[in-house]
Amino acid sequence: xxxxxxxxxxxxxxxxxxxxxxxxxxxxxxxxxxxxxxxxxxxxxxxxxxxxxxxxxxxxxxxxxxxxxxxxxxxxxxxxxxxxxxxxxxxxxxxxxxxxxxxxxxxxxxxxxxxxxxxxxxxxxxxxxxxxxxxxxxxxxxxxxxxxxxxxxxxxxxxxxxxxxxxxxxxxxxxxxxxxxxxxxxxxxxxxxxxxxxxxxxxxxxxxxxxxxxxxxxxxxxxxxxxxxxxxxxxxxxxxxxxxxxxxxxxxxxxxxxxxxxxxxxxxxxxxxxxxxxxxxxxxxxxxxxxxxxxxxxxxxxxxxxxxxxxxxxxxxxxxxxxxxxxxxxxxxxxxxxxxxxxxxxxxxxxxxxxxxxxxxxxxxxxxxxxxxxxxxxxxxxxxxxxxxxxxxxxxxxxxxxxxxxxxxxxxxxxxxxxxxxxxxxxxxxxxxxxxxxxxxxxxxxxxxxxxxxxxxxxxxxxxxxxxxxxxxxxxxxxxxxxx
Numbered sequence: 245x246x247x248x249x250x251x252x253x254x255x256x257x258x259x260x261x262x263x264x265x266x267x268x269x270x271x272x273x274x275x276x277x278x279x280x281x282x283x284x285x286x287x288x289x290x291x292x293x294x295x296x297x298x299x300x301x302x303x304x305x306x307x308x309x310x311x312x313x314x315x316x317x318x319x320x321x322x323x324x325x326x327x328x329x330x331x332x333x334x335x336x337x338x339x340x341x342x343x344x345x346x347x348x349x350x351x352x353x354x355x356x357x358x359x360x361x362x363x364x365x366x367x368x369x370x371x372x373x374x375x376x377x378x379x380x381x382x383x384x385x386x387x388x389x390x391x392x393x394x395x396x397x398x399x400x401x402x403x404x405x406x407x408x409x410x411x412x413x414x415x416x417x418x419x420x421x422x423x424x425x426x427x428x429x430x431x432x433x434x435x436x437x438x439x440x441x442x443x444x445x446x447x448x449x450x451x452x453x454x455x456x457x458x459x460x461x462x463x464x465x466x467x468x469x470x471x472x473x474x475x476x477x478x479x480x481x482x483x484x485x486x487x488x489x490x491x492x493x494x495x496x497x498x499x500x501x502x503x504x505x506x507x508x509x510x511x512x513x514x515x516x517x518x519x520x521x522x523x524x525x526x527x528x529x530x531x532x533x534x535x536x537x538x539x540x541x542x543x544x545x546x547x548x549x550x551x552x553x554x555x556x557x558x559x560x561x562x563x564x565x566x567x568x569x570x571x572x573x574x575x576x577x578x579x580x581x582x583x584x585x586x587x588x589x590x591x592x593x594x595x596x597x598x599x600x601x602x603x604x605x606x607x608x609x610x611x612x613x614x615x616x617x618x619x620x621x622x623x624x625x626x627x628x629x630x631x632x633x634x635x636x637x638x639x640x641x642x643x644x645x646x647x648x649x650x651x652x653x654x655x656x657x658x659x660x661x662x663x664x665x666x667x668x669x670x671x672x673x674x675x676x677x678x679x680x681x682x683x684x685x686x687x688x689x690x691x692x693x694x695x696x697x698x699x700x701x702x703x704x705x706x707x708x709x710x711x712x713x714x715x716x717x718x719x720x721x722x723x724x725x726x727x728x
Contacts, residue, residue, distance in 0.1 A: 289331050296340075296693060296727035298444060299431065300371050301383040301409065305336045318728070332378045342367040344447075344723040351396070351619065353705055353714030355667050363394035365401065365447045369408060379416055385409040389448050397478070400446035405481040408451055421461030429453050429474065434496070435508065435536050436547055437611035438568050438589075438623065445612020448476055453486040463500040467510075469493065473609070489517040492608075505539025514608060519557055522658050522671045523594050524602045526558025532608070546571045557602050564605040566591035566623060580635040587632070593625025593657030597672060603657070610663050615648070616683050618701035618719030622660035627651040627676075632683075640689040650678040652708075659709060667712060674708025697723045 290307040293315075297303055307313050308323035309331035327333035347362040354360075371385035387408040391401040411428030431451050434440040443450035454471030470493045472486035496510035512532035519528035536549040546569070553564040572585030591605040607623035615621040621628065632646035652659060658666035659678050681703040688696045701719040709715075 293692075299442065300338055300340065300369075300385065300727075301373065301381075301411075301413075301430075303336075303338075303373075305373075306331050306334065306375070309334070326374075326376075330377055332375055334375050336373040336375070338371050338373065338728055340367070340369045340725070340727045342723065342725045344721055346617075347718075347720045348618070349718040350715070352661055352665065352667055353620070353703070353709050353717050355669060355709070355712050355714040357713070359395070361395045364392040365394075366390045366392065367447055367449075371409070379414055381413040381415075383409060383411055383413065391447060399476040399478070400443070400448045402478045403448045403476050403484065404478055406476075406484045407482060408449070421459055424456075424458050424460070426454070426456040430456065432456065432469070433611075434510070435538070435549060436568070436570070436614065438549060438614055439534070439551060439566075439608045439610060440494075440512075441609055441611035443609060443611055445614075445617060450474070450609050451484075452492065465498040467494070467496040467498070491515040501537075502539065503541075505537070505541075507535075507537050509533075509535045512608075514555075514606070521557060521594070521602060521604050522666050523597045523604070524557040524560045528555070528557045528606075530555040530562055530564075530606060543574050543576055544572070545574070551605075553606060560600055560602045562602050564592045564603055566605045566607070580637050583634045585632050585634070587628070587630040589623065589626060589628040589630075590653060591623050591626045593652060593654040595654045595656045597656060603654070604664075607664050612662055615662070616681070616701045616719070617699050617721045618681075618683075618703065618717070619662040620681060620701065620703045620717060620719070621648070621650060622662045622664050624660040624664045625653050625657040626660070627653055642687045644683070644685045644687075646683040648681045648683065650680065651676045652678055667709060667714065669712030670708055674711060675706065677706040677708070679703055679705040679709060693727050695725050697721075697725075699723075 289309055290304055291310070293307055293313055294303045294305060305323050308319055309325070314320070321337045324335040325333065326335060344365045346365060349360045350358045352358055367387065367389045369385055369387040371383065374382040376382070385408045386405065387403060388405045389403040391397050394401060407429065409429050409431065411426045411430040413426045414424070416423045429451050431442040431449065432440070433442045441450065451474040452471040453474060454469050456469040458465060458467040471491070472488065473490050473492055474484050474486050475490065477483045492512060492514055494510055494512040496508065498506065498508040501507045514530040514532055516528040519525060531554045532551060534549065534551045536547070538547040548569045550567040551565065553562055555562040568589045570585060570587045572583050574581060574583040592603045594603040605624045610623055612619065628648060628650050630646055630648040632644060634642060634644040636642050655674060655676055656672055658671035660666055681701055683699070683701050685699040686697065690696065699721045703717045705714055705716055
């Protein structure tokens with residue numbers, strides 16, 4: 245197809261969208277297109293449409309500087325050129341809508357007489373992404389998060405119109421590597437998001453007011469940031485804030501080893517005012533030491549992580565630890581490509597009340613997806629074993645079935661639900677056995693913009709929870725997520 249033919253096709257597409265769209269598409273077209281058999285391509289510009297990502301700021305829509313790739317309605321809003329000569333200078337608009345119906349037999353296993361509940365969670369986000377050039381980006385995202393019909397609304401359920409993200413980013417490739425920096429309200433996550441995540445499971449995601457910098461060179465990457473986690477309110481619009489009452493600072497190193505396998509380690513300083521645990525309360529300061537190794541080879545995949553914590557809560561010393569592992573094998577040549585896996589997790593609890601030492605592990609900023617969406621399992625005072633099988637009957641469909649077995653690491657501490665909520669009446673009582681659960685989940689990608697999921701969990705409690713007034717519990721979640 246000639247250059248003139250491409251231009252005629254782009255013009256017809258623009259006219260079909262209206263006069264304003266036509267003007268923007270003409271502005272995006274090259275000013276001096278040569279007569280060639282292909283559309284002119286600028287060196288370094290991606291030549292495929294980006295996928296919709298969980299972190300929308302990671303998307304690069306510069307590919308739409310090529311009119312031939314503008315194949316969907318409203319693409320003229322995904323790429324609004326700011327320069328006639330630089331395809332990396334553009335403005336992009338986007339939105340994400342997530343609707344999730346949840347029905348829960350009772351949070352916290354019904355201890356304390358909590359009744360079951362059914363409700364609708366809605367998360368709407370709208371963003372404006374300004375790429376000044378190859379180096380500078382200004383990303384802003386607003387959100388409106390609601391919980392319709394929920395009996396008990398917490399800060400992770402509801403956040404009326406507010407600013408979720410607003411940061412300035414700088415990227416500079418150099419001969420020796422690439423330097424990156426961000427300043428402002430942003431989100432970040434590490435690894436499988438066991439302990440540091442953007443908290444995509446609950447309705448309100450986690451943001452941080454932070455200064456971030458990293459250096460990437462060959463197989464190495466070095467990261468450092470200082471941050472204040474955002475604290476969420478639902479009283480009025482634009483009332484979220486952060487303060488010195490809560491801080492999270494990190495130095496991290498990553499390296500590719502044995503090919504593409506990943507090794508990482510980091511140190512974090514976690515500070516929080518007015519922390520409360522069954523055996524300690526007051527100002528919390530934790531030194532966090534983490535190491536992880538993950539990779540895949542010959543159908544086997546693995547992810548191993550360990551974390552230690554020291555510091556103090558109130559007047560008590562902290563001595564806590566945790567570890568997590570996922571190991572799986574995929575039968576790549578078999579029908580439906582089944583993957584069998586085993587997940588094992590453990591986290592310390594407080595063994596002796598009143599001894600001046602707190603052993604309860606703090607899971608920091610966990611992702612609600614890691615165990616189940618039911619929220620029955622928290623990453624503290626835990627021993628957890630979970631075999632599972634996942635199959636893909638169709639390219640867009642994934643089915644998973646799992647059984648989880650859970651114990652406490654010590655009977656001196658409580659049973660915990662997500663993220664680290666102690667179940668009343670369980671600390672210092674009962675046996676190590678907590679209970680077992682079954683989990684079924686289906687994920688389906690309708691198209692590049694719309695996905696759906698269904699998850700069901702049934703938890704059969706042990707005598708410790710039953711003696712505290714709890715009972716077997718059920719959860720059902722049905723979710724649709726649209727990204728534009």
